[in-house]
Amino acid sequence: MSSDERSSVAQLLSTGNARNLFDSVEAFLFDCDGVIWKGGKLIDGVADTLEMLRSKGKKVVFVTNNSSKSRRQYAEKFHSLGITVSEDEIFSSSFAAAMFLKVNNFSPEKKVYVIGEDGILEELQLAGFTGLGGPEDGKKTGDLYVHYPIDHDKSVGAVVVGVDRYINYYKLQYGTLCVRENPGCLFIATNRDAVGHFTETQESPGAGCMVAAMCGSTEKEPILVGKPSTFMMDFLLKKFQFGCSKMCMVGDRLDTDILFGQSAGCRTLLVLSGVTTQSILQDPSNGIQPDYYTAKVSDLLELLGP
Amino acid sequence: MSSDERSSVAQLLSTGNARNLFDSVEAFLFDCDGVIWKGGKLIDGVADTLEMLRSKGKKVVFVTNNSSKSRRQYAEKFHSLGITVSEDEIFSSSFAAAMFLKVNNFSPEKKVYVIGEDGILEELQLAGFTGLGGPEDGKKTGDLYVHYPIDHDKSVGAVVVGVDRYINYYKLQYGTLCVRENPGCLFIATNRDAVGHFTETQESPGAGCMVAAMCGSTEKEPILVGKPSTFMMDFLLKKFQFGCSKMCMVGDRLDTDILFGQSAGCRTLLVLSGVTTQSILQDPSNGIQPDYYTAKVSDLLELLGP
16 A cells, blocks of 8 residues: 555445455454453454454454553453453563563663553563562652652663553652663653553543653653554564565554554554544544544454354 | 843853842842752852842842742741741742633632642632642542542633642543543643752652643643743732843753743843753753853852952
8 A cells, every 4th residue: 555545534444345454464453452442341342353353364463552461461351351362462562661671682680660560560570670660669659758869779771661550759750860860771661642441431641641751850752662663563573474564453543553553564444442533533633544444343243244 | 132142152150240230130030949949958158148139129039930839838938947038029830820820810610620739729729719639639549549430520620730749640630531521621830840859969850740741641731830931920020110121030940940031031140059050051952041150149149249
């Protein structure tokens, strides 16, 4: 597909173009929040749709910016919702953060301070790194540190920031001191999503909130490892034998999922079951147009048949 | 002073130019953190310098971006450090936030959600507005709200964000919901300072951190009422009979104090007792040059004599 065609408006998914898409694609890459589930609830028809895709020989892969869980924890969440997924079908931004350090030969003797939840700490540990902070420092909410300087570990060589529902001043201060004062300390963002769904009905601040806070105090910009950066795509390309044009990225966000898919040269399908509405998609101010859009993942099943 | 002269490099304060500055200026506007004090400690020689300026008939005014205190609380802090200052010599960004609502005819029937400390709530109350949030919501750090949607007050018509050492996810979520979902809700930042001094020896995240967090989750930019915006200058101009060229802004920050002074047409003096070092000032990447710079406020006393 040429860039001229790409800049045209998204097509509503229909029986005709869904068949065309299906035939030309070998792997479907799914975002999770707002696509597979919302909060703790599976979106209608997802299980049957995934089963249909697999039964027809398509690969399914899950590429999520939500860093709160490790791949192991994501696999557990899938299982608890009745879907069997193996850990190596999951590419989470928590995993991406650990892999970024790995491929950049981050010294295992240095430490990593985490503003985020335990998914990041688990992936760091699996990759052989020592993480500090995370949930543990979420308890430091008292007055104790406010009037006294805090000591920070000079061997911290990277601060990883993801969504953190236990964000507090102590963590922001600790992370800021590392980035500002430890020479060469990396500032890595799992992603910059403004909001996400922790409950089915309400949007809540996403990693973009915590990352922006750190940008505000450090006056630095982070290295982004989640969508829309294509860092995770490198792992997908190593795993599969076919190229990006044989993949279709399915997501609910224009500025992460769709941009990620397009940057990598994938086909793109926007579903309206998450944060993006049809009016946002079709607003003249929106410059990101997926190839196709549809209400929800199970429209694939409905249009293609079982 | 023409803009050509202004873009030239700052002059080191000396006996000659200090006399010239002194004679041409009727009011000295001082920033507080890093200029008058650092953390809870007065900077050497400040008391004698202020006394000298007053004894020679100069007005002294304190213009601070730190929103953690109200003007009353600032006057108390000055008193506790042995300096007598009246409340109406103090222009804090907490006061500016309340005044912004006042001059813009914000309805007293609407409420104001505060991500910040009690100085903002006190100034809102004195101005006749109803504040919510602040320190009270700093206690909401448990698991309770994480898995459930929270109710936010639909009558909140403004969110004011300042430095908040008790920042947490609840406050960020509440403020984000108000800005994103209450029609016409204002998003007001007291200031955007990256870091400040809560202790004498260590820099800590400033309001710029909390404001950026809210920008990250709301995807909106705030209305800025503190330095370098010139909103507070309107109050100073109403108070004094002389114009901006008869004022000298004395501060430790280039991007707030010096920019504020220059934007308003004041003379500017940078002191190196706070966050800006001589090497930052003289770095080729720095585009903000004060008229003069010196180590600390008391150099005025030393150069001019008692």
